[in-house]
Amino acid sequence: MKKQKKLAGLQKRKAIAGYMFILPFIVGFLAFMIQPMAQSLYMSFCDVQVGAGSFSPQFKGIVNYVRAFTLDAEFNRLLTEEISRMCINSLAIMVFSFFVALILNQKFKGRALVRAIFFLPVILSSGVIIGVETDNKLMASIQDAIGQTASSGISITGAIEEILQTAGIGTRAFSKVFEIVDGIYDVAIASGIQIIIFLSGLQTISQSMYEAADIEGCTAWESLWKITFPMISSLFVVNWIYTIVDFCMRTDNEVIKKISEEITIQINYGFASAMSWIYFGVVILIIGISSLIISKGVYYYE
Amino acid sequence: MSDAAVKMEKESFWERNRKSSGYLLKKMTRQTVYKIIRAFLLFGMCFLILQPILNKISVSFMEERDLYNNTIISVPEHFTTQNYFLAADLMDYGKTLINTIGVSLTIALLQIAVCTLVGYGFARFEFPLKKMWFVCVLLVIIVPPQTISTSLYLHFRYFDIFGIIGAIRGEGINLRGSKLPYYLMSAGCMGLKNGLYIYMIRQFFRNIPKELEEAAYVDGCGIFSTFARIMLPDATPILTSCFLFSFVWEWTDSFYAKMFMGNTRLLARELSMIADRVNQYVSLVVGDRTGASVAYTSCMISTGMLMVIVPLLILYLFAQKGFVESISSSGIKM
Structure with a gap:
């Protein structure tokens, strides 16, 4: 009896210690997440007047949401464009980072150097740099337009593109593929962290499994699908979510640009929060549905 | 037993290939081709990632008139800091x-x-x-x-x-x-x-x-x-x-x-x-x-x-x- 009580005491002490450890998170979460989220949700239903020293929201119902969907000229177009760009890009990033991780996990000369180069984008694609980069692209395209008359028809991909386009079968699908091929730089530069996560997963697979499969007559291609794929399938969920979230945070995201313009230039907080809630809702929906689908296929070892 | 092992090592590649009825050669070729393709892929992708930086470095040392010169691509003619x-x-x-x-x-x-x-x-x-x-x-x-x-x-x-x-x-x-x-x-x-x-x-x-x-x-x-x-x-x-x-x-x-x-x-x-x-x-x-x-x-x-x-x-x-x-x-x- 006495021992039981002591054990309960230890458990209680550990529980309290646990709470002490995560206390900063709880405080931060309540103060800087829940409160602003609730406030922003409330503001999205309001007409917010900002005066000197205070701001006064007036409840107006779903006016802001109606405005976003029906009145605003840009929002619908930007939203659908960004969402479809996000889905296609994320898929490309997943495939790319998975295969790069597979290659980087093999042994070859200069592996350390190649790895170092592949993770460079973690630095290069973060924050302001990618935003400046897109501005730069605008200028590059202007320069291209000027220079194009001088040098057209040299590129191999351009030629292949034209041949396939004229074949007339699945033109739309082809054009999507070419979009990704043209944007391979964007894909490569956005997949640094995903490669690291996949690599760390590949390290956990024990080598003896491959050996056993090899002895049983399994080819490398088969063991890729039968061993590697199931063993790190749980990482696909992690990476998929990370990729989508990362895409939402990028500064070259048109929807985000519009929202922050609404805040800093138009000073229309209500409308801006309504738009960001719509965007957030759509993204959450996509994350939820897609990770449910992916996690159906996840295989858990142990 | 060890004698046989030593003999195996001394056998030439073609000898061993003949004994495995062509399997060894096939495997070797496959591996070499794979390695070459992989090297090309890796080199291409590394270049893809590094190219913008290299490009920026070369541009940053150019004078303004170099930017308009079509014949100058990566090495500046009028070097400047x-x-x-x-x-x-x-x-x-x-x-x-x-x-x-x-x-x-x-x-x-x-x-x-x-x-x-x-x-x-x-x-x-x-x-x-x-x-x-x-x-x-x-x-x-x-x-x-x-x-x-x-x-x-x-x-x-x-x-x-x-x-x-x-x-x-x-x-x-x-x-x-x-x-x-x-x-x-x-x-x-x-x-x-x-x-x-x-x-x-x-x-x-x-x-x-x-x-x-x-x-x-x-x-x-x-x-x-x-x-x-x-x-x-x-x-x-x-x-x-x-x-x-x-x-x-x-x-x-x-x-x-x-x-x-x-x-x-x-x-x-x-x-x-x-x-x-x-x-x-x-x-x-x-x-x-x-x-x-x-x-x-x-x-x-x-x-x-x-x-x-x-x-x-x-x-x-x-x-x-x-x-x-x-x-x-x-x-x-x-």
Whole structure:
């Protein structure tokens, strides 16, 4: 009896210690997440007047949401464009980072150097740099337009593109593929962290499994699908979510640009929060549905 | 037996190939072809990633007239370092650099310290509502900060802690433009990508065997000293990686910087404004009414960007293992 009580005491002490450890998170979460989220949700239903020293929201119902969907000229177009760009890009990033991780996990000369180069984008694609980069692209395209008359028809991909386009079968699908091929730089530069996560997963697979499969007559291609794929399938969920979230945070995201313009230039907080809630809702929906689908296929070892 | 083995080794490749009825040759060719294809692929992709930087480097050493010359692609004809001096002038480089180092360093340290505590708490203790709080961590990862940016903006414009300050002063304090809000947020694990750090650190601590902890308890270590003296030294690799990530992302972040640190000159912000500055400079100082040309502005942006990332590249060269190897080779189960 006495021992039981002591054990309960230890458990209680550990529980309290646990709470002490995560206390900063709880405080931060309540103060800087829940409160602003609730406030922003409330503001999205309001007409917010900002005066000197205070701001006064007036409840107006779903006016802001109606405005976003029906009145605003840009929002619908930007939203659908960004969402479809996000889905296609994320898929490309997943495939790319998975295969790069597979290659980087093999042994070859200069592996350390190649790895170092592949993770460079973690630095290069973060924050302001990618935003400046897109501005730069605008200028590059202007320069291209000027220079194009001088040098057209040299590129191999351009030629292949034209041949396939004229074949007339699945033109739309082809054009999507070419979009990704043209944007391979964007894909490569956005997949640094995903490669690291996949690599760390590949390290956990024990080598003896491959050996056993090899002895049983399994080819490398088969063991890729039968061993590697199931063993790190749980990482696909992690990476998929990370990729989508990362895409939402990028500064070259048109929807985000519009929202922050609404805040800093138009000073229309209500409308801006309504738009960001719509965007957030759509993204959450996509994350939820897609990770449910992916996690159906996840295989858990142990 | 050993005789046979020695004989095997001495046999020529073709001999062995004949004995395996062609299998060996097939295997060798397949491997060599695969290696060549892989080398091509890797080289191509590495070039893809490095090319923009190389391009920027070459452009940043060009004079303006070189930019219009079609025959000049990568090697400048009129070599100049003038662009760098101008960019340094426009960004107030020395002062901004010191500011940026200070802010990134302190924020990264603060964030990682707090995230380590929280991650450890989630990994090693059982307490009621643990699942719910962990879902909250996931929520923090998922919610884009832009969603709550409007109200955070107002939150710190009229800052108040549960209405206490408002009761005394009649209105909240305007914290916009000071650094305090961001430090407060970092202390509460709500900075840039902090959810991700908590998640990674937790995954790491979960993999440490329980026996280690129990042995420490038996030997009379308290809960906190177990954490500080047994667990922390083990976690150095993951903590350095997280710290480096945090430092780098803080360095290049413009979203939070724009929101909270309006008065502090940081590299990321200066870089995003450099195009306008060049325009002003050209129209005011040089006296050209039309402002800077498109090509020259883009050249200055390249130069400025190089100057922003050069410190990071140097850091990356030295701490490459911390960025890459410690996570990827420790085999953390995500």
